[in-house]
Amino acid sequence: TQSTRPQRLLGAVQKNATRGDPRSVVQAIDQFCRQKEWAMNVGDEKGCILDSVVSEVNPATVLELGTYCGYSTVRIASLLPPHAKLITLEFNPDFAAIARQVIAWAGLEDKVHLVEGASGDWIPKMTEQFGVKTFDLVFLDHWKDRYLPDTMLMEECGLLRKGSILLADNVICPGTPDYLEYVRSSPRYESQYFKSHLEYTKVEDGLEKSVFLG
């Protein structure tokens, strides 16, 4: 039977990356996506912006919406301080299965809690299920029409505190117009656009960093 693209991406990691070396996992995926098959990872160019925001925030609690194959999960988790926790939500079981193996290959399973399920169902359960009061950093990379409703849901559930950072992928391509309008016009957020390119292409895209002001 035919393999899927995520399965072929995992194969490239297992073939070309060193177990326990997150940077080599990231490099193997980027090489696969540039040379073999495009895939919707945040990629190396936007990934450097992601790295700089994670390093600056130095978060103890991170929520990632949309794991896919675990590329950004590995980038973020490899930069976290010792007892920090990254919870990543993936509703597609096939993606989740691949992501678990990519995260394990990188040796980061102790820092990552991959939850199989939809953001709308799990955001209200974060505190009771994982003992998380608030998130220092949220990386949004799931369905683009869910960025706004899930941000409002996180506000309602009290998961954001004064200074929490939202970092959103694809605000230009595919685009998240209603989310952008909200975080850029709301007095409760201070937003900044980091211009970049759609992963592995010359098409414009970017990340929007928004600080929740409480």
Ligand SMILES: Cn1ncc2cc([C@H](O)c3cccc(CNC(=O)c4cc(-c5ccc(F)cc5)cc(O)c4O)c3)ccc21
């Ligand atoms: C509710 N809920 N809760 C958890 C959760 C998890 C998921 C999945 O991880 C999932 C599945 C399919 C699509 C996405 C969103 N990602 C994208 O659609 C995307 C597209 C492109 C692009 C750009 C140009 C193109 F020509 C084609 C694709 C570039 C990008 O970086 C993307 O992130 C995410 C979905 C809903 C979920």
Ligand SMILES: [Mg+2]
């Ligand atoms: Mg994306």
